[in-house]
Amino acid sequence: MEKQDKTAAIRAIIQRGKRWDFLFASIGLLCLAFGLLTVLILVGRMGVEGIERLSLDFFINFPSRRAANAGILSAWVGSLLVMLVTALAAVPLGVGAGVYLEEYAKRNWMTDIIEINITNLAAVPSIVYGLLALGIFVYQFGLGGSILSAGLTLALLILPIVIVATREAIRAIPGAMREGSMALGATKWQTVRYHILPYSMPGILTGVIIGLARAIGETAPIITIGALTFIAFLPPVPFVEGAGLFDWVMSPFTVMPIQMFNWTSRPEEAFQANAGAAGFVLVVMTLGMNALAIWLRYRLRKNIKW
Amino acid sequence: MRNWRERLIEGLLFCMAAVSVLTTLGIVYILVKESIVFFSQVRIIDFLTDTRWTPLFDDAHYGIGVLVSGTVVSSAVALAVAIPVGTVIAIYLSEFSTAKVREMAKPVLEVLGGIPTVVFGYFALLVVTPLLQKFIPSLPGFSLLSAGLVMGIMIVPYVSSLSEDAMRAVPMSLREGAYAMGSTRLQVALKVVVPAATSGLAASYILGISRAVGETMIVAVAAGMQPNMTFNPMEPAATITSFIVQVALGDLPHGSIGYLTIFAAGLTLMLITLSLNIVGLWLRKKYREHY
Numbered sequence: 001m002e003k004q005d006k007t008a009a010i011r012a013i014i015q016r017g018k019r020w021d022f023l024f025a026s027i028g029l030l031c032l033a034f035g036l037l038t039v040l041i042l043v044g045r046m047g048v049e050g051i052e053r054l055s056l057d058f059f060i061n062f063p064s065r066r067a068a069n070a071g072i073l074s075a076w077v078g079s080l081l082v083m084l085v086t087a088l089a090a091v092p093l094g095v096g097a098g099v100y101l102e103e104y105a106k107r108n109w110m111t112d113i114i115e116i117n118i119t120n121l122a123a124v125p126s127i128v129y130g131l132l133a134l135g136i137f138v139y140q141f142g143l144g145g146s147i148l149s150a151g152l153t154l155a156l157l158i159l160p161i162v163i164v165a166t167r168e169a170i171r172a173i174p175g176a177m178r179e180g181s182m183a184l185g186a187t188k189w190q191t192v193r194y195h196i197l198p199y200s201m202p203g204i205l206t207g208v209i210i211g212l213a214r215a216i217g218e219t220a221p222i223i224t225i226g227a228l229t230f231i232a233f234l235p236p237v238p239f240v241e242g243a244g245l246f247d248w249v250m251s252p253f254t255v256m257p258i259q260m261f262n263w264t265s266r267p268e269e270a271f272q273a274n275a276g277a278a279g280f281v282l283v284v285m286t287l288g289m290n291a292l293a294i295w296l297r298y299r300l301r302k303n304i305k306w
Numbered sequence: 307m308r309n310w311r312e313r314l315i316e317g318l319l320f321c322m323a324a325v326s327v328l329t330t331l332g333i334v335y336i337l338v339k340e341s342i343v344f345f346s347q348v349r350i351i352d353f354l355t356d357t358r359w360t361p362l363f364d365d366a367h368y369g370i371g372v373l374v375s376g377t378v379v380s381s382a383v384a385l386a387v388a389i390p391v392g393t394v395i396a397i398y399l400s401e402f403s404t405a406k407v408r409e410m411a412k413p414v415l416e417v418l419g420g421i422p423t424v425v426f427g428y429f430a431l432l433v434v435t436p437l438l439q440k441f442i443p444s445l446p447g448f449s450l451l452s453a454g455l456v457m458g459i460m461i462v463p464y465v466s467s468l469s470e471d472a473m474r475a476v477p478m479s480l481r482e483g484a485y486a487m488g489s490t491r492l493q494v495a496l497k498v499v500v501p502a503a504t505s506g507l508a509a510s511y512i513l514g515i516s517r518a519v520g521e522t523m524i525v526a527v528a529a530g531m532q533p534n535m536t537f538n539p540m541e542p543a544a545t546i547t548s549f550i551v552q553v554a555l556g557d558l559p560h561g562s563i564g565y566l567t568i569f570a571a572g573l574t575l576m577l578i579t580l581s582l583n584i585v586g587l588w589l590r591k592k593y594r595e596h597y
Contacts, residue, residue: 017490017492017493018490020490020492021402021490021491021492024397024398024402024491024492024495025398025402025491027394027398028394028395028397028398028399028402028403029398031391031394031395031398032395032398032399032411034391035391035395035415035418035459035462035463035466036411036414036415036418038459039418039421039459042429042433043421043425045433046425046428046429092322093322093325096318096319096322096323097319097322097323097325097326099319100316100319100320100322100323101323104316104319104320105323113327114323114324114326114327117326117327117330118326120330120583121326121329121330123513123516123579123583124333124520124576124579125516125519125520125521125522125547125575125576125579126520126522127520127522127547127550127551127572127575128333128337128520128572128575128576129333130550130554131333131336131337131550131568131569131572132329132332132333132336134554135336135339135340135569136332136336139560156325156329159325159326159329160326163326187308187312188312188316189311189312189315189316210420213420214420216422217420217421217422217423217424217425218422219422219423219424219522219523220423220522220523220526220547220550220551223551223554223555224550224551224554224568225554226554229555257422257424257523260424260425260428261424261427261523261526261527264424264427264428264431264432264527265527272432275428275432276428279424279425279428282422282424282425283421283422283425286420286421286422287417287420287421290416290417290420291417294413294416294417
């Protein structure tokens with residue numbers, strides 16, 4: 001009799017434990033759904049509101065005082081050119097720094113400082129980079145609110161991402177690769193150039209794409225350096241009407257997120273539809289780049305067998 | 307010849323690595339340099355204690371507390387969303403979900419973290435504020451509340467991803483020990499895994515806080531930009547970051563007092579995030595468990 005009582009009591013405890021488990025698992029799933037679905041719904045709604053504005057005209061028109069005529073031509077061209085400068089600056093610097101830290105750096109205080117510094121830079125608010133660029137690039141170097149200033153600012157901003165990705169990719173290469181190359185008489189640089197870099201290229205590429213996806217959505221630092229919100233012309237095309245090859249880098253510009261910000265802050269509803277359409281294009285761009293990076297990482301990881 | 311070239315390349319690569327240090331030095335240099343000029347015109351005591359912030363008016367007041375209050379309130383609202391939701395998601399993914407759900411959810415969360423913040427600002431102003439106004443009719447068109455809520459949703463992926471990493475790093479043997487003693491999943495999660503991962507959780511919360519403090523576009527779009535000394539989330543107010551954006555949108559001559567204020571504001575922001583980082587480092591050291 002007593003034994004049965006005890007069994008029943010234990011069963012009750014187990015039941016209670018399972019109920020709590022189930023309750024928490026449900027809450028967890030709910031939170032996960034909340035996190036994922038709210039964002040998906042919001043993006044979907046934005047797409048629906050902007051869809052009427054999404055036509056070819058929207059991509060080939062300049063911004064306008066009349067919402068129905070306004071387009072994002074100067075914004076997407078500006079974003080593209082800024083990304084070009086960013087990539088040209090951030091890729092060599094980031095990869096070079098990553099290679100140095102993994103392959104060359106000796107364990108000393110200088111290396112420690114560089115490493116701590118990179119971790120800290122990743123936590124600096126992006127608007128502070130804007131202030132850095134305003135003080136140094138715009139005024140001290142006299143570059144003004146140009147495509148060059150913006151590209152360099154964003155390059156500094158994504159440098160930690162590229163460096164960390166490079167280091168992780170290089171670290172995944174087994175030491176035997178280096179030893180094999182060195183045993184055949186290659187110098188350190190030859191080993192890096194013909195073995196380390198090619199093998200780590202997929203990982204580096206993934207990091208670069210993720211970094212650029214982050215850069216293309218950055219608004220605050222670009223506003224800070226004084227990008228304009230209303231641009232109804234394109235940067236000079238090289239060799240057309242006497243423009244030099246690099247004249248476009250010094251041109252005033254606007255970018256997608258700034259155009260969207262400008263339209264969002266206007267009270268007229270028609271402009272808010274424009275903002276929705278621009279936001280939808282922007283989200284498709286960043287999500288597309290991120291998805292590409294994730295797919296790339298997945299595919300290349302599957303193919304590599306050391 | 308060969309040696310010489312190798313040396314040159316090593317030197318070049320070192321210079322590339324040094325760029326990151328130069329960036330930090332550049333940030334400190336420019337913030338301090340312009341702030342010194344600012345504080346030669348404004349007394350530090352006024353900067354810290356004045357309760358008005360009207361740097362661009364004739365009757366200029368420079369009380370940074372006004373902007374700090376906006377930053378504190380919007381961040382508090384954001385964290386009230388992000389920390390509970392992020393932690394529960396992390397516990398769920400690490401201790402409860404199947405591997406399949408985890409493999410699906412992690413990249414999706416990662417990607418959501420990459421949505422541009424100006425898009426979140428659009429949500430806050432045009433979707434969340436009208437929705438909230440249905441429940442709270444007195445809510446103005448711009449408010450710290452809706453900016454903070456959306457900021458919280460934005461920060462959830464950062465908190466959950468780092469917290470989950472911290473919990474997965476807890477050795478399996480601790481869990482197995484607890485299970486062997488008859489613990490349920492929830493008991494293992496809350497009484498074994500969470501305490502063992504405290505340092506990592508703290509680090510993820512600190513990162514969340516510094517994201518919230520430094521977030522710019524959501525508050526610039528949805529919280530209104532008028533300086534307002536308030537601790538009421540239902541009111542519109544400027545934050546440190548949205549003030550910088552507001553000034554940068556206008557046309558301020560280089561070296562004018564308005565130009566200098568954004569560097570003083572930036573220095574304040576930088577000091578806040580820096581102290582958060584130091585607290586995070588200290589917490590991590592203090593609560594780190596060795597296995």
